[in-house]
Amino acid sequence: MTHEGHRITSPKERAVQAIALGCLLVLGGLAIIGPSGLLAWSENLRQLDQRHAQIAKLKHERDELKIVVDALNPNHADPDLVGELIRRDLNAVRPDEVVISLDSKDGHGTDTGN
16 A cells, blocks of 8 residues: 555456446447437337328228228128229229220220220
8 A cells, every 4th residue: 555545456457457447438329329328218218100191191090901801791782882993903894884984095985885
């Protein structure tokens, strides 16, 4: 011991103390600027809000699809929906219907009825 009351440490003890201090500084830095640190907290909250909005949108789409699936149940299908899907997907019409095409180049529809 010196006359001031401080202990003289060996180089090995100083190295251990320096390594311990370095580890504490790294952990402190990660707690502030790391991927789950204080600075990333607001970004994580923003992403969480985006995910909640996305989930709400997907739930709405799921509910709409459930209504369509229920309407297409083979035991009690909705005739209006079935007719609409047949016309849209299969391009089928009844003999007494008139089809007006609106996607011609000159902008005028053509009458192609039976």
